[in-house]
Amino acid sequence: MKNKNILITALILCIAGSVRAADNVSALKAGEVIARNGTQAGATACIACHGTREEEPKTDSFPRLFNQSRYYIVNQLKDYATGVRANAVMGPIAKALTDEEKENVAAYYSEILFPSPKVKKASAVVLKRGEVLAMTGDAKLEIQGCNNCHGPGGVGLAPAIPALAGQYANYTESQLKAWKNGTRKNSSSQMLEIAKKLSDKDIQALALYFQQVPVRTEKKSVTK
Ligand code: HEC
Ligand code: HEC
Numbered sequence: 001m002k003n004k005n006i007l008i009t010a011l012i013l014c015i016a017g018s019v020r021a022a023d024n025v026s027a028l029k030a031g032e033v034i035a036r037n038g039t040q041a042g043a044t045a046c047i048a049c050h051g052t053r054e055e056e057p058k059t060d061s062f063p064r065l066f067n068q069s070r071y072y073i074v075n076q077l078k079d080y081a082t083g084v085r086a087n088a089v090m091g092p093i094a095k096a097l098t099d100e101e102k103e104n105v106a107a108y109y110s111e112i113l114f115p116s117p118k119v120k121k122a123s124a125v126v127l128k129r130g131e132v133l134a135m136t137g138d139a140k141l142e143i144q145g146c147n148n149c150h151g152p153g154g155v156g157l158a159p160a161i162p163a164l165a166g167q168y169a170n171y172t173e174s175q176l177k178a179w180k181n182g183t184r185k186n187s188s189s190q191m192l193e194i195a196k197k198l199s200d201k202d203i204q205a206l207a208l209y210f211q212q213v214p215v216r217t218e219k220k221s222v223t224k
Helices: 001-038 071-083 090-096 101-108 124-135 167-182 187-198 202-210
Strands: none
Touching: 001 101, 071 090, 124 187, 124 202, 167 187, 167 202
């Protein structure tokens, strides 16, 4: 009798697991359709700027969404929609997406693993300054190492903390400056305090450093 109960429980868990897996597969498929074609309500096709499974973004003016968690991507889309994160391009696109569409398109991008971009090497001195700030911070500036929060090697700490490794330097630099000048207000207490203390030179060193750090390569779960 006991064995039978265990068997039934195992069967139920199995079915629940495959229902969840099927949900994820349909989210990924629906997300890919949005990424490739946009939506009727007016969200533009994401791939025009953010790339696909096969292709990086066309220029480094657009962030790589690969290697970010589904949770982080959804939250950013919500913040663009409300304007907590002000951006003329992403604001209207995020507003046009329903919550379910945000979840689906985030599932698509968060599943893509893509190696770091091929970039010209920055000078050794600049990269070293970036590395020190990333790993240990700067006691004089009262800044802790970025990787304390962003994870070893800056690969991100899912679900809430984004990856910095392999992100375009242009973009990382623009975000640190956005906190400084007040156009990005999400997680304000944490990143705002840090960005305020960084000189433009240090911001550039950090951005160039993280761009050439290898991204994580192990497969993630779409549920994160
Ligand atoms: C015309 C180009 C363009 C299109 C199309 C576009 N984006 Fe963006 N996206 C941008 C730019 C530029 C930024 C950086 C904005 C900023 O500085 O905050 C961005 C930022 C983002 C971010 C924040 C990334 C991060 O690391 O915080 C997310 C998430 C995002 N876009 C998702 C999408 C999704 C999903 C779609 C499709 C529904 C889409 N974007 C379509 C240009 C675009
Ligand atoms: C106390 C924890 C903490 C520390 C230390 C920290 N960060 Fe962050 N960082 C965060 C959180 C949380 C977010 C996500 C903000 C959000 O949800 O919008 C973030 C987001 C970012 C982003 C935006 C990424 C994207 O895809 O848009 C950049 C860039 C960034 N941090 C750079 C740095 C750098 C460089 C350092 C070191 C000088 C650093 N952070 C140190 C917590 C931290």
